[in-house]
Amino acid sequence: MPARLRLADPAELADALDRLRAGGDERVDLKLVVKHVLAVLEQRAPGHSVEVRVPPYAAVQCIPGVRHTRGTPPAVVETDARTMIALAAGELAWADAVAEGRVSASGERTDLTPHLPLL
Template sequence: MSGSRRAPNPAELRRVVESMSDWLSGEGDKPERRELAAAVRLSLHTLATDAPGNSVEVRVPPFAAVQCVGGPRHSRGTPSNVVETDPKTWLRLAAGLTDWHTAVTDGSVSASGTRSDLSHLLPQLRLR
């Protein structure tokens, strides 16, 4: 996300993630696509703001991808540090409903490269 965007609002992040907390806990219906997209994009924008840089690309298809974490910048092709996961897993990580190491171990997060461990940046909020 570009540096010209305004800083993310932590209260807004909490509000949008809390609005889907039943689904994230496995007890409710999946949110509408636009709501899910907004939550993913806001949480990724928050990540990029909290850990500025270009050494890790975090992908949450089909909604968004950001570059974050200081270090060597990649400029062509696939970056050497990539994190990819689905929207539900990403929001569960952001909300503290699952932890980084569990998600990587069970395969719900793919993390490659020496800088791809985001455990020190998550969760962004706690729903529990």
């Protein structure tokens, strides 16, 4: 099971978001924001039935339901960092991200719409 993530310092998070919105693509900023977003998701939707992956930065298990402990989880959401940040900020709708192929979601309870936005 992935380790629990910690929330970012609010000032550091705001600075990283500002740099990313200004067109920056620093891996350190992407990593900080993605880890923060996934930590918020983990807190708001505790559970272990869905694994949300944002490679190469982080993954969390969340959403109430059957606990997954070994092998490939039965429910997986995977996306890139920029898409996860846009979803978390409410700048991109879940349905649009899935329809555009920016999110791969398989299994039960993988629609994250009820948990978005996160920022």
